[in-house]
Amino acid sequence: MEDSKEQMVAQADPGGEATPRYGWIAFGLALATGSTIALEIVLTRIFSVILWYHYGFMSISLALFGLGLAGVYVYLFPGRFSRAAAGRVTAQAALLFALTSMAALFCFQWVVSVPEHWPLQVGFRTLLFVSTAIPFFFAGLIVAVPLSRYTERIGVLYGADLLGAAVGAVLVIPLLGWLGGHGAFFACSALAALAGITFSIAERKKGLLIGGLVMLGLAVAGIGMTSNTDYFRIRYVKRGRSQDDVIAERWNSFSRVAVAETRKPEPYRRITIDGGAATPMLPFSGDLQSVNFLARNIQALAYYIHTHKRALIIGSGGGPDILTAKLFEVPSIHAVEINPLIVDYVRNVFRDYTGSPYDLPGVSFTVADGRSFVARSDETYDLIQLSEVDTTAAQAAGALTLVENSLYTVEAFQSYYDHLTENGILSVTRNWTVSSQTMALRTVDLIRRSWESRGNTDLARSLIVVAPGPETALSWGTLLASRRPFTAVELASVNRVAKRLGWKVLYSPVGKNLESINALLGPERDEFLREFPYDVSATTDDRPYFFFFLRPLSFLFGEGDPEDDLDWGSRRTPRILLQLFVLISVLVLVFTFLLPMMIGRLRFGALHGAGRGLMYFASIGLGFILVELSFIQRYTLLLGQPLYAFACILGCILVCSGCGSFVTHRLRDERRAARIVLSILIGGVTIHAFLIPWILAHSMGFSLAARIGVTVATIAPLGFLMGMPLPLGMRLLKRESPQALAWAWGVNGSLSVFGTVLAMVISIFLGITTTILAGALGYLGALAAVYRRAKTTP
Structure with a gap:
């Protein structure tokens, strides 16, 4: 009876408006949200290339905040967004979304392309963030207006919102590969224009339809401009490094890979990933003697210990480690490289230059994540080598998760140990020197914990740590860990080579070693870790942040002595994260809560249940984003390849949540349904936090299809439930405080922004499991709000 009454009201608006065309509105919402999430990801990719990935995170946080702020704006000025005008306003917002997004890209390109603007000062960075956040305000209006004005179809509309976002998250992967970063940006604007056209059709407004066609034409012209002119060519990247020497550039969903000509100290071509991490591509015509200088690199240390028949190279990049192995006559070499663009450059595009080390006799290769490859492999190796394998790039998940590296965790090193022969050696090359050993200490602790977990307690005689000599300008050191103790002959060989090539032995089973x-390695290990100024304890799959060394108090109150042995990035990261945390917290507090209350549009005592309603929507917004981001982090390890991981994880969560939203219109008692759903969700998330790590650990060796199956099977039930609380809450709030509907949507969106930063901080210091449990606490707060409302509702 109640549903029939709502439908009658919907069909007979006081203003005499025609029945809304819900099908067109839902389709337009799907297009708009697909465009929105795709644009967020593209922005992350562009920011990760030109600025550091931290700023990509900040831009996306501000963009998400724009989505939430739109809901607050609709609440503060309800007269501009009446039900009668909802369709027209939504169409206008879609057109403005398309227009401002294109304008933002031109503004961005102007800022970063002018040499005098570098290094970017606060004013220019602020301009970048504001200009890229404005389009998301209009994107927020596209969602906030229909959801708050057509609540009789909230389940269908919110479901379309989530399903559209899922499609956008998947669609952006080929868009980046086909069009590059800037072309994909314009493609997102085209999707927004299509959304405007759809809303115009729903409203039967020819003027708006023409406007949508104009926006679509401009977006298509922009795509053509990116491919046919050099206006949008990237001219400068991180710290203002010029890209004039770039001779080739390609994009995929998780990187921009460029090739540059370099003539210092010797001519070679450098492959850079997102303008930061680099790997050399050497000129090679088949004569190994032309690259015999590689034998003098510190990465070659393991080859001086004894001969190796089988070598596994993780992160083979441009191929120098392959050539080094061939120099030392290793008969069987398997190379693993995660980025297909790099392999294609070396094997195909620049084959005449590189000689394609991947195709040399005795060499095989796999394009995959190294950790996943090792877990699935049945082979054992005499040498497993990781040389400078890392990146400061933000993945396709956007900088929604802090950059982590699952190659450097206890569980990863245990897997390496299991795939070594009895005489096998693990070689790890990372940036440490005689005066800067922080990363070396963490790597040693990783070896200690993983070796001991496998019953190897004689690590003191199975470890060698070498750094470049103080008179050199090099900053890469190498650690060797063997499954058996090194012999006296092997240790003597290392000492001779180190002396001849100017290396410094920091640790060896014989000789004077670094006290740290x-x-x-001794019994005082725990005391040393407590007293050392930085956190150098071993990282795990639950806390995989190998490059983060600051302790909580240092993170909050300072970034350490600028002359200490942490590199620039390790010191810069905490400061930026703290600034981001404070900035987002202030923005959420002021614009989502204080500003609406100060204006006086809604007073908690004046409208029954509004305060508890806002608590409910804040809680589910926080819970959703904490759980979602934790899932992305956890399951990326299982799936390995970033392309599959992002599409599968985020797509599964959003599709299942959309399906859950669709079925809520069949539930008559919203309050009872919300209690049941939230109770099951809290229990399911809690169980997931503790049970799934075990399931994932035992699924790492499965085929890709089986791992995708495990991912879907374990995510889908919770994803389905996660889509239900919001539409149920909107229907409840409509009856008790209808004026607060738009504000509630804004609160939900703004707390999602806060949750992205909170998830990062929690997972860094307490782990991914704790972050998931924090998400369960968020849903517990929503459950408490439902019960409080039930007790006070007459």
């Missing part, structure tokens, strides 16, 4: 490494 002795402490890590």
